[in-house]
Amino acid sequence: MEPPRLRQRQDCCEKPGQVQDANDEAEKEGRKERPVSGDGMHHPCCRSFLASPFWKCTTLVVVGFTPVFGMCLAMPELLAALEIPPWSLMWTSNFLFGSWISVQFLFNFIATQWTDPGGCKSIKPPHEVTGQFALGRAADAPQLLYAxxxxxKCAHWKPPRSHHCSMCKRCVLRMDHHCPFTGNCIGMRNHGHFILFYIFSFLGVSYSLVLCLAAVWTASYFSRFTTAAGAKLYENQRWISQQTHIVSGLNSMLLSVLLEVLHRNGxxxxxxLGASIMAMVAVAATGTPALHLAWTNTTTMEKLFPMKEYVQLKEQVYCPIGPGFYRQSGRENLKVILGDRWWLRLLFPVRGSVDQGEALAPRPSKEGCLSCSxxxxxxIRTPLTIGTRRGRSPL
Ligand SMILES: [Zn+2]
Ligand SMILES: [Zn+2]
Structure with a gap:
């Protein structure tokens, strides 16, 4: 299928304003646009394995270990170590709080894995002749047209912020990135679950660490030489250090702490404690950038491949837009990703209701609108020969 204006795009490719094609442009610049995944993942076998139910169940078991083990086995022991009487108000509150975080965490992870991120094959642009989508507008802002x-590959017009995923072999609405760990693309329909999964990861892992450290503290960690058993364990540690010749310095101290926790707390x-520490490292490393981008209403693709999308200034003249072009207030950004019922999703494990109309016509920021105006x-005042295609943009 040939798009109506593809021939015209080829004819005017030397002119300042061109029909945009992010992949073509990225290839020219020697860095092909592709998701945050290695080349090896594009092998058909690897691709199908990473999208298979087996892989998704495996990663679910990995991330689900800490909350399930924590709630079923560790929580009773932690509360007992903190000397909280069973079925007291404090005991019940802790159990309910831990269960709420665990359920929210697991629900949003599973929903991220299995929710369709949103395709755009059947979506027709409002301006079918030119293949253009209109961006959203504020009350006093001009109507901007997406180039x-x-x-x-898919043979259709891409809506604003959509990208072709080489792993999923299709265009995804408001694509953030392809996440190999969840085995799914992160797009308009499951981005909210992805963000909530990280929010509840932070909450849950922090809560678990606080409880574990409080239990260790309560068990009088610093009085390790007061019992015969404690002294024996310390001797064992010294023996291990002498035998291996590699457990020294920080390692020796760490081993000593581990043995002490094992002795005191079981x-x-x-x-x-170990699972929570590892989870905190993983969540902090990957979740912090994801949450920051969500807070600024910027997708990972827009961050990694800036200036690859354009708005129309006048016919055949387009201006590149950079990361943060769609940034609104924090509350508005949250609504864009989580939908109108964002507060309900923060409280309960419910599905989101993201407005597709808003996703197809994203509203630029005030600064973006002003700069575009x-x-x-x-x-309009400048002849066509002065282009904006290659220029830098503050948008
Ligand atoms: Zn495509
Ligand atoms: Zn994908």
Whole structure:
């Protein structure tokens, strides 16, 4: 299928304004646009394995270990170590709070894995002749048109912020990135679950660490030489250090702490503490950038491949837009990703209701609108030979 304006795009490719094609442009610049995944993942076998139910169940078991083990085995021991009487108000509150976080965490992870991120094959642009989508507008802002963006592989016009995923082999609405760990693309329909999964990860892991450390503290960690058993364990540690010749310095101290926690609190709390520390490292490393981007209403694709999308200034003249072009207030950004019922999703494990109309016509920020207005005025006064295609943009 040939798009109506593809021939015209080829004819005017030397002119300043061109129909955008992010993949073509990225290839010219020597860095092909592709998701945050290695080349090896694009092998058909690897791709189908990473999207298989087996892989999704495996990663679910990995991330589900800490909350399930924590709630079923570690929590009773932790509360007992903190000397909280069973079925007291404090005991029940802790159990309910831990269960709420665990359920929210697991629900949103599973929903991220299995929710369709949103395709755009059947979506027709409002301006079918030119293949253009209109961006959203504020009350006193001008109506901006998204530059025509044709996907060669899927053979359809791409809506704003959509990208072709080489792993899923299709265009995804408001694509953030392809997440190999969840085995799914992160797009308009499951981005909210993805963000909530990280929010509840932070909450749950922090809560678990606080409980574990409080239990270790309560068990009088610093009085390790007061009992014969404690002294014996310390001797064992010294023996290990002497035998291996590699456990020294920080390692020796760490081993000493581990043995002490094992002795004072038992294997269950030790396992929960270790799992929580590892989970915190993983969540902090991957979740912090994801939450920051969500807070600024920027997708990972827009961050990694800026200036690959354009708005129309006048016919055949387009201006690149950078990360943060769609940034609104924090509350508005949250609504864009979580939908109108964002507060309900924060409280209960419910599905989101993201408005597709808003996703197809994303609203630029005030700064973006103002900058575009100035550029439109300038572009109308300027002959066509002065281009904006390669220029830098503050948008
Ligand atoms: Zn595509
Ligand atoms: Zn994908």
């Amino acid at each position: 025509p963006n044709w996907c060669q 294997i269950t709390i030790l396992v929960q 100035l550029r439109i005025v300038r572009a």
